[in-house]
Structures are given as structure tokens and as C-alpha cells.
Amino acid sequence: MNLLNPVLTIIGYVLVGIGAFCQVVAGIGMNRFPNFFVRLHAATICAIGGSFVPIIGCSLIALSIEEFGVIRFFLAGAGFVTAVFLLILAPVGSHLLAKAAYFSKAAVLYPKAVDLLEEDVERGEIRE
Amino acid sequence: MSDLYSLTPYVVLAVSALASTIAVYLAIIERDLIKAVLYSAIQSTFYALIFYLLMVPDIVLVYIPVAVGLLPAILIIAVKKTEKYEDVGGVPRTTSIIVLLSVTVFTLIAGYLLVVSHAITFDVFPSLDARLLAKWFLATTLWWNRLFSSMSPEAVTAIVWDYRGLDTYFETSVMYLAIIGALAIARYLDIPRKEYREDVMGMSIIGKMSTRVIMPMIIIVAISIALHGHLTPGGGFQGGVTGAVTVSLLIFIFSVYFATRFFKISIAILLRIIGLAGIVLSATIVAIIGFLIGQPAYIFQNQPKIIAQIGLPYEIGGNLISGTLLLFNTSEFLAVLMGFAILFLLLSIPEENVLEVIKGEVE
Known part of the structure; x- marks a missing residue:
């Protein structure tokens, strides 16, 4: 276990660093992207890359600190559970947001390259 | 001179209570609704002063923006959208006298209670040394003595x-x-x-x-x-x-x-x-x-x-x-x-x- 601790620490710090990078990228995307749906993509980067990954990293760091005793397993377990729920629920949230915004026509789809959903609706395969 | 100085908050309290009473009376008998809203805002201002004197700054912080700012603004918007005057020919004189009497009696009872509390504690206004109180609370909360603590670690x-x-x-x-x-x-x-x-x-x-x-x-x-x-x-x-x-x-x-x-x-x-x-x-x-x-x-x-x-x-x-x-x-x-x-x-x-x-x- 002692040998594994430095490895866990390094992996944890790397994951936290990836999270910080993703947060910055998501912030830039939020400011620069043209419409709602692409900005939602930036928000998803923030939720998964910027929250899920660093929480896993924090759990690994907590596991590697032996001074905490048994408490470190509680910390790491809570972190892993939170991360898994975030991984499941953040995409669901952005999916529902995008669907509601698309069908209620609340968001303007202006710079549009391709809209497969519109073609499906026209062909009658998907109900609004 | 120092006696007179220590009397100042009491005088301000009494004047504020009286002025807010008058403002309530005016707000009730006024037929122009916009003016009535303004009178009620004046009453709220005096209440905020009273709350401040009685040392409840947290209530004052909520009361000033809500009762003096937000509520009159919403009421004025509502009045502008509907009608500017009360259509029921004003309040009858007997009703207005009853309202004035009841408000005065309420104020007098409140003042009497303040005086009674003064007779019990020898002070209307709470102690200025609020930090002592907080220290006492924190010291007794985690002190596991049933007579002083509430036996809860939170x-x-x-x-x-x-x-x-x-x-x-x-x-x-x-x-x-x-x-x-x-x-x-x-x-x-x-x-x-x-x-x-x-x-x-x-x-x-x-x-x-x-x-x-x-x-x-x-x-x-x-x-x-x-x-x-x-x-x-x-x-x-x-x-x-x-x-x-x-x-x-x-x-x-x-x-x-x-x-x-x-x-x-x-x-x-x-x-x-x-x-x-x-x-x-x-x-x-x-x-x-x-x-x-x-x-x-x-x-x-x-x-x-x-x-x-x-x-x-x-x-x-x-x-x-x-x-x-x-x-x-x-x-x-x-x-x-x-x-x-x-x-x-x-x-x-x-x-x-x-x-x-x-x-x-x-x-």
C-alpha cells in the first residue's frame, strides 16, 4: 500500500489538472460559441471534464493520505459515489434541456450546419 | 447632561411610534391610493428605525429593502394598472375614528409593555455587549451539563x-x-x-x-x-x-x-x-x-x-x-x-x- 500511495497521488493531481483545464476550456466556449445548443456542449464539458474527473482525482488523493486513517476510505467512497451520479445525471440534464429548447423553439438555431432531428420530424419518425 | 443623552433613544422611540401611528391613520383614510402607499412606506421607515433602536439589525436589513422599497413599488405598479382612487366613497368618519382609537390603544399597550419590561430588567434596550451573549451560548452548547447545555453537538x-x-x-x-x-x-x-x-x-x-x-x-x-x-x-x-x-x-x-x-x-x-x-x-x-x-x-x-x-x-x-x-x-x-x-x-x-x-x- 505504501508503494502505491505516490502513484495514487500523482494520478490524482493529474486528474485535478485535467479538470482545471476543462473548466477553462468550457469557460472560453461558453463565451465564444454562437448559439444555445453549442453552448450546451461547453456546459457538458464543464460538468464531465471539469467536475467528474477532478472529483475522482480528489478521491484518489484522499485514498493516498495515510494520516487520515480509516476516514480516508469514507472520503474516497463519498467522492466516487458523487462522481458516478454526476456521470449519470449531467448528460441526462443537458439532454432534457436541449430537447425542451429545441421543441419549444425557445432557442434560435441560427448558424446551422446540419439538423438531422428536423429531417426525422419531417419524415414523421419522431413525435414532437 | 449625560442623563439627557441616555434619554435620547427613548425619545426617538416614542416619536417614531407616534409618527408611524399617524402615518397608518393617514394611509387608511386617504382616498388617493398612490398617496396611501407613500404613507405606508413612511410608516415602514419609522418601524425600521424602531427595529434598529431595539437592536434587531437583521430584521432591519430585510425590512428596509422589502417594506420601504419593494412593496410600495409593486403596489404603485398595481395601482397604476388599475384605478387611482378608491371607488367606495372614502372611509366613513366613524370607521376612521375607530381605526385611530384602536391604533392608539395598541401603541399605548406596546409602550406600557416596554415600560414594564424596563421595570423588570432596568433596561429597555438589550445589552450593547452582544458578544458576551454569543460566548455564553457557545460555551454552554458543547458543555455536556444538562442544566446549561441543550445536549446537541450541533x-x-x-x-x-x-x-x-x-x-x-x-x-x-x-x-x-x-x-x-x-x-x-x-x-x-x-x-x-x-x-x-x-x-x-x-x-x-x-x-x-x-x-x-x-x-x-x-x-x-x-x-x-x-x-x-x-x-x-x-x-x-x-x-x-x-x-x-x-x-x-x-x-x-x-x-x-x-x-x-x-x-x-x-x-x-x-x-x-x-x-x-x-x-x-x-x-x-x-x-x-x-x-x-x-x-x-x-x-x-x-x-x-x-x-x-x-x-x-x-x-x-x-x-x-x-x-x-x-x-x-x-x-x-x-x-x-x-x-x-x-x-x-x-x-x-x-x-x-x-x-x-x-x-x-x-x-
Whole structure:
């Protein structure tokens, strides 16, 4: 276990660093992207890359600190559970947001390259 | 000279009380509604001054923006959209005299009570050394002596319930009054009966499936927050609000017709009344026990005090329950959860039904 601790620490710090990078990228995307749906993509980067990954990293760091005793397993377990729920629920949230915004026509789809959903609706395969 | 200086707050208090009384009278008899709103704002200003003098700065911080700024603004907008003058020919002279008399009597009684409290404590205004009080609270909260502590390791809950119980009680009742107001406005409305159909109503299957997975966990977390209110930060109100998330998820993800399978408004009102009765019981149970066995006890008492030697047990079989705190948290959880459930259900009544009822009332 002692040998594994430095490895866990390094992996944890790397994951936290990836999270910080993703947060910055998501912030830039939020400011620069043209419409709602692409900005939602930036928000998803923030939720998964910027929250899920660093929480896993924090759990690994907590596991590697032996001074905490048994408490470190509680910390790491809570972190892993939170991360898994975030991984499941953040995409669901952005999916529902995008669907509601698309069908209620609340968001303007202006710079549009391709809209497969519109073609499906026209062909009658998907109900609004 | 120094006597005169120490009299200043009393004089300011008396003048403010008198001026706010006059402003209330003017606001009631004024026929021009805009002027009436301004008079009521003047009255609120004097009340804010009184609150400041009585050393409740937290109330002042809320009172000034809401009662002096927000409320008159909303009222003025409402008056501009409707009619500027009262159409009932003003208030009759006898009514206005009765109003003036009752307000004066109320002010005199309040002033008498202040003077009486002065005779008891030799000071109307609380001690300026508020930090001493805070130090005393914090020192006795975690000092495991039943005569001084409330036997709860969570300092905020212990202080809020055991030292500021009345404050908590009135804060709680403000929210319940708001819900009663919503129920009174929507008394003729009811959620229309319609069969819930899985394939047509609600959002996509992804949302429904993940909501089904997450919902039991939200309820478990809410109950755990409420029942651990005397051990960890949180409590009945926070747990109830967390639990109310499930109701809003049911309404938004599935449908209000699906939500009414689990939450009927009448049953929610019944459960909320049970919760309110539990709150009242937890506030008065020690006083009731003291009355029955003939010993001195206080309302909002939890653990025994030096002059009132009865109190609820702080543990059952080695599990800490902190006397009335567990009962209070459980009842508050039930009442808040059901209150928010009622609000969400009322807010989700379709607009056509509301319009139908309103038109029926008008015609």
C-alpha cells in the first residue's frame, strides 16, 4: 500500500489538472460559441471534464493520505459515489434541456450546419 | 447632561411610534391610493428605525429593502394598472375614528409593555455587549451539563431551537401563512382528472428512467438530513426542501397527472396539519408535562433548567436524540415537504382550467 500511495497521488493531481483545464476550456466556449445548443456542449464539458474527473482525482488523493486513517476510505467512497451520479445525471440534464429548447423553439438555431432531428420530424419518425 | 443623552433613544422611540401611528391613520383614510402607499412606506421607515433602536439589525436589513422599497413599488405598479382612487366613497368618519382609537390603544399597550419590561430588567434596550451573549451560548452548547447545555453537538440547531425558539417558530409560521394564502387563492381550483399515458406525456425515456433511479435516493438523503438535524448541519426545513425536489421532478419529468397518483392535495394538507401539530407539540410538551405533574416548566423548554427541573430525555438506549429536537425535526420535515408539494401541485394546474374558474366567478 505504501508503494502505491505516490502513484495514487500523482494520478490524482493529474486528474485535478485535467479538470482545471476543462473548466477553462468550457469557460472560453461558453463565451465564444454562437448559439444555445453549442453552448450546451461547453456546459457538458464543464460538468464531465471539469467536475467528474477532478472529483475522482480528489478521491484518489484522499485514498493516498495515510494520516487520515480509516476516514480516508469514507472520503474516497463519498467522492466516487458523487462522481458516478454526476456521470449519470449531467448528460441526462443537458439532454432534457436541449430537447425542451429545441421543441419549444425557445432557442434560435441560427448558424446551422446540419439538423438531422428536423429531417426525422419531417419524415414523421419522431413525435414532437 | 449625560442623563439627557441616555434619554435620547427613548425619545426617538416614542416619536417614531407616534409618527408611524399617524402615518397608518393617514394611509387608511386617504382616498388617493398612490398617496396611501407613500404613507405606508413612511410608516415602514419609522418601524425600521424602531427595529434598529431595539437592536434587531437583521430584521432591519430585510425590512428596509422589502417594506420601504419593494412593496410600495409593486403596489404603485398595481395601482397604476388599475384605478387611482378608491371607488367606495372614502372611509366613513366613524370607521376612521375607530381605526385611530384602536391604533392608539395598541401603541399605548406596546409602550406600557416596554415600560414594564424596563421595570423588570432596568433596561429597555438589550445589552450593547452582544458578544458576551454569543460566548455564553457557545460555551454552554458543547458543555455536556444538562442544566446549561441543550445536549446537541450541533451548535446552530441547539442555539436556534433552545435559545431562539420563539424566533424559529414565527419564521416557520411565515412560510405556512404563505402556503395558506396560496390555498385560499386557489380554493376553487383543482387538478383536472386525466389518465396518465407513458408514451404521450412527459419528457423522453432517458429522463424518465434516470428520474426513477435517482428518486428513492433523493428521498433517503432528505430523511437522513432531517433525522440527523441535531447531529449534523441541516435539519427539518432543509430535509423537507430536499424532499420537495422529488415532487417537482415528478411534475416536470413525468406529468402532473402522474404526480397526483402519489400526492393528492387534500392528503398533503392533512399530512401538513399533522406536521404542524407535531411542531406545536414539540414546543409545548415539556410545559404540558410540567403542568400535569405540577412542576414549573417553560414553553420551548428542552432540557431541565435550574428553576424548572423537568425535561425530555436526551438519549434513548444510548442514541442521542437531544430531547424535543428529534420530534421538532421530524414534524418540520413533514410539514415543509407537504407544504412545498402543495405549492408545486397548485402551480402546475393548467392555465385553461384556471381561466375557466375565473370566468365562472366573474359571470
